[in-house]
Amino acid sequence: MDKDAIELAAFQKAFYEGIFNPTSDSIQLACQTIQSTEAISAKDRLAIYRGSILGGMTTALTGIYPVCEKLVGENYFTNMVAGYLKQYPSGSPDLGNYGEHLSAYIATFVPAKDLVYLADVVQLEWLWHKAFNAPDIKKNKQHTKPVNELAHISEQNHSNIKFSINSSARLLESPYPINRIWEVNQSSFEGYPSVNLDEGDVKLIIWRNSSYDMCIDILTNDEYLFLSAISEDRLFGDIAEMELATSVAELLPRCLQMGLIDGFTLIEDSV
Numbered sequence: 303m304d305k306d307a308i309e310l311a312a313f314q315k316a317f318y319e320g321i322f323n324p325t326s327d328s329i330q331l332a333c334q335t336i337q338s339t340e341a342i343s344a345k346d347r348l349a350i351y352r353g354s355i356l357g358g359m360t361t362a363l364t365g366i367y368p369v370c371e372k373l374v375g376e377n378y379f380t381n382m383v384a385g386y387l388k389q390y391p392s393g394s395p396d397l398g399n400y401g402e403h404l405s406a407y408i409a410t411f412v413p414a415k416d417l418v419y420l421a422d423v424v425q426l427e428w429l430w431h432k433a434f435n436a437p438d439i440k441k442n443k444q445h446t447k448p449v450n451e452l453a454h455i456s457e458q459n460h461s462n463i464k465f466s467i468n469s470s471a472r473l474l475e476s477p478y479p480i481n482r483i484w485e486v487n488q489s490s491f492e493g494y495p496s497v498n499l500d501e502g503d504v505k506l507i508i509w510r511n512s513s514y515d516m517c518i519d520i521l522t523n524d525e526y527l528f529l530s531a532i533s534e535d536r537l538f539g540d541i542a543e544m545e546l547a548t549s550v551a552e553l554l555p556r557c558l559q560m561g562l563i564d565g566f567t568l569i570e571d572s573v
Contacts, residue, residue, distance in 0.1 A: 321352045322388045359387055362397035366431045367404065369487045370424050374417070382411060398435065401428060419478035419499065426480050426518070429472035429508045434516055436470035446565040449558055459568060461539025465532045465554075466565040471509035473521075473530055478502040481518050512561055519560075524548040529562060537569070 313335055319325075320332025329345060336344035360383050364371050371379040386407045392400045405425040414420050446466055455463065474480075479501045486495035505526035507519050521529070524546045531541045542550045557563045 318391065320348055321355060322391070324352065356384070356387060359392065359397065359400065360384075363401050363404065366398075366401045367424055367427045369427055369484055370404075370420065372487050373420065373423065373483075374414070382408070382414070385411070398431075401431075404428070419476070419480060419483060419502075422474075422476040422478055422480045423483050426474060426476075426484055426506070426508065429474055430484075430516065430518070433470040433472050433508045433510055436510065438469060445567045447567065448565060449563065452566065455568070461537060461542070462569045463538040464535055464567045464569065465538060465563050466567065467529060467533045468509050468511075468562050468564050471507055471529075471533070471562060473505075473507055473526065473533060475505045475526065476502065479504055481506055481520065484518065507562065509562065522548070525553060525557070528553045529557065532563065 316328070316331045317335070319328035329348060332348055333344035336347055338344045338347075342350075360380055363383050363386075364379070367379075374382070383404075386404055389407060390403045394400065405421045405428060408414055408424055409421040478499055479497060481504055482497050482501065485491060486493075486497060505521045505523060507517075507521055507526075507529065509517055509519075511517055525548075527544065527546060528541065528550070531544065544550075546553070554563070
């Protein structure tokens, strides 16, 4: 690494510490590269920037996790997020990509230890956010066939099929009724906002249907295992041998009809 690169790395580290870990030493080090004026000191200029960047990132996370903020309150959420911002710096210029690890952070966040369901609710919100913004185009578009072509595949090739789950779909399971918690905390919810945590152990699919409506659907255990296997790119022949209480002959048409499976690939096409 040349001298300029080393100096740049040192500057970036000092500036980052001055923003996200503002101690007297880190602020002083960061301010060495900031010019003061008669109107405002380097320290004050750094503080303004710190408030701007932290405020923007907190606002972005509030937009992704409105239920979490509602559950814990604005002040609690802001203080919790402050710790997250220090531990998980953003690696993308798009703030819409920031927040992936908040669920993991909350799971170890001591003040939230009694809110046993919170990390899973946050994960649900993140998957909702990703499903909402998921592209329609699949990575392997050139090989994927529409499901209406299944009728043209010979029976001997059925075991060589890899089905593709809806490109927006995300799977999630929790020992708590997180879908109900999410539901009663929506602004459009009408009814008695009561949640019994003992109703838990839910298996969910979060996805966007063909009408671009967002869905959070409850799956049976067999549906969850079946769709999980498909999302792992397992061959249909292997999936058909799974030990499930519901036959694959029932699960496949059900998922096709719902739109959860929207294409397939023959392994001959993938070579």
